[in-house]
Amino acid sequence: MTNGDGGLAVRARNFQLRIGVDGTPFAGWPDRDLLAAMEAAGAKGVGVGCRGGGCGRCRVRVVSGEYTTGKMTRNHVSVEEEKNGYGLACRIYPRSDLVVIWEPLQPGTPR
Amino acid sequence: MAMRGVLRPGFIQLRVLDMAAALTHYIERVGLEEVCRGADGRVYLKAWDEFDHHSVILREADTAGLDLFAFKVCSEDSLNSFKQRITDWGLAVDEVPAGEQPGLGRRIGFTIPSGHRIELYHEVEMSEAHPTIVNPMVWPKEPHGMGAIRFDHGLLYGPNIDKVEEFFTKVLDFSVAERINDDQGAMALWLTVSIKAHDIAFVRYPEPAKFHHVAFLLENWHEVGKAADIITHYNISLDAGPTRHGITRGQTIYFFDPSGNRNEVYAGGYAYYPDNPTRSWTMDQVGRGIFYYERRLNESFLSVVT
Ligand code: FES
Numbered sequence: 001m002t003n004g005d006g007g008l009a010v011r012a013r014n015f016q017l018r019i020g021v022d023g024t025p026f027a028g029w030p031d032r033d034l035l036a037a038m039e040a041a042g043a044k045g046v047g048v049g050c051r052g053g054g055c056g057r058c059r060v061r062v063v064s065g066e067y068t069t070g071k072m073t074r075n076h077v078s079v080e081e082e083k084n085g086y087g088l089a090c091r092i093y094p095r096s097d098l099v100v101i102w103e104p105l106q107p108g109t110p111r
Numbered sequence: 112m113a114m115r116g117v118l119r120p121g122f123i124q125l126r127v128l129d130m131a132a133a134l135t136h137y138i139e140r141v142g143l144e145e146v147c148r149g150a151d152g153r154v155y156l157k158a159w160d161e162f163d164h165h166s167v168i169l170r171e172a173d174t175a176g177l178d179l180f181a182f183k184v185c186s187e188d189s190l191n192s193f194k195q196r197i198t199d200w201g202l203a204v205d206e207v208p209a210g211e212q213p214g215l216g217r218r219i220g221f222t223i224p225s226g227h228r229i230e231l232y233h234e235v236e237m238s239e240a241h242p243t244i245v246n247p248m249v250w251p252k253e254p255h256g257m258g259a260i261r262f263d264h265g266l267l268y269g270p271n272i273d274k275v276e277e278f279f280t281k282v283l284d285f286s287v288a289e290r291i292n293d294d295q296g297a298m299a300l301w302l303t304v305s306i307k308a309h310d311i312a313f314v315r316y317p318e319p320a321k322f323h324h325v326a327f328l329l330e331n332w333h334e335v336g337k338a339a340d341i342i343t344h345y346n347i348s349l350d351a352g353p354t355r356h357g358i359t360r361g362q363t364i365y366f367f368d369p370s371g372n373r374n375e376v377y378a379g380g381y382a383y384y385p386d387n388p389t390r391s392w393t394m395d396q397v398g399r400g401i402f403y404y405e406r407r408l409n410e411s412f413l414s415v416v417t
């Protein structure tokens with residue numbers, strides 16, 4: 001867990017993250033999830049919910065880039081969808097520059 | 112009315128994505144105690160001021176959310192009479208044998224029109240770490256973390272809230288303490304079966320069986336402030352507060368467990384008696400009803416559930 005912003009400035013790896021291809025880039029790190037990076041930068045574009053991979057509010061489609069994931073609720077991202085680039089921003093950790101698009105499910109979408 | 116029939120919310124079973132993280136959260140931060148672990152991996156917890164065996168059950172799964180919400184009733188006779196009334200109202204009632212959870216007797220279960228599984232039971236063992244009974248101390252052992260006193264209430268989201276109101280008031284003998292109406296009827300209900308301002312609440316939502324929050328009681332506004340300090344210290348995901356609800360007048364904070372299930376710790380709220388009128392809110396004042404100081408809903412209140 002990252003506690004505050006201490007030390008971020010001297011970290012070696014710093015990626016450019018974007019919400020949408022034309023989005024304003026903000027900084028990301030491999031140990032900080034995409035949603036937390038967006039919030040820390042004061043950026044917008046992905047809905048913020050639980051920040052814990054459970055509510056699906058921050059569901060995104062990754063358009064480009066490499067990343068790893070934490071455990072995400074299967075209500076919002078199935079195994080198949082995960083393979084196809086869908087994920088929860090609060091459970092996506094960048095490994096390169098990333099471009100994502102916010103695609104939350106409407107309530108009651110059949111799963 | 113003396114309390115008969117349904118006494119109170121008894122326990123809640125939640126799904127969590129990561130059991131270890133959930134235990135740190137509910138035990139170290141919220142302040143519950145571990146009672147025991149089941150062979151199937153479920154973990155049983157309780158708050159320090161509860162006599163009964165457990166009140167929170169965590170089950171590791173690949174989704175977050177609510178498995179079931181159970182109420183304790185005053186006797187086996189009462190349980191049997193509710194079984195009949197619920198069946199007569201038109202719900203299918205199943206039986207869960209004693210021992211399915213440690214310390215617990217027979218339960219009956221059913222799915223209400225909002226899609227949630229509700230259970231009723233009477234028999235439950237007293238917990239080992241119960242509050243002292245003879246020449247009592249204030250607590251059996253000093254509280255830790257936020258010091259949650261008890262599992263207090265829950266807020267559930269789902270469709271058919273009008274049917275839910277009919278079921279809880281006509282079949283389970285609850286009263287509606289407060290409500291929000293819009294042009295389609297009841298948009299939200301705060302239901303009580305005690306002198307608490309609410310024991311369970313519902314908000315209309317298109318998807319069935321959704322979970323908004325589980326609430327734990329704290330002693331006072333100062334303790335709510337201390338809980339806020341803990342939330343920041345451990346970088347716990349904050350949703351709203353510290354603030355007050357206009358509805359129920361509780362002083363509150365909303366935050367999330369590590370799997371995204373919303374928790375509330377709260378203090379205060381008025382006493383409700385069954386002869387009190389139902390307080391009602393119109394949609395243009397809902398912001399103040401939910402978050403009294405901010406006087407507006409936050410973005411997540413109506414959209415973030417597990
Ligand atoms: S914010 Fe809830 S799943 Fe990401």
Ligand SMILES: [Fe+2]
Pocket residue numbers: 264265266324326375
């Ligand atoms: Fe509440």
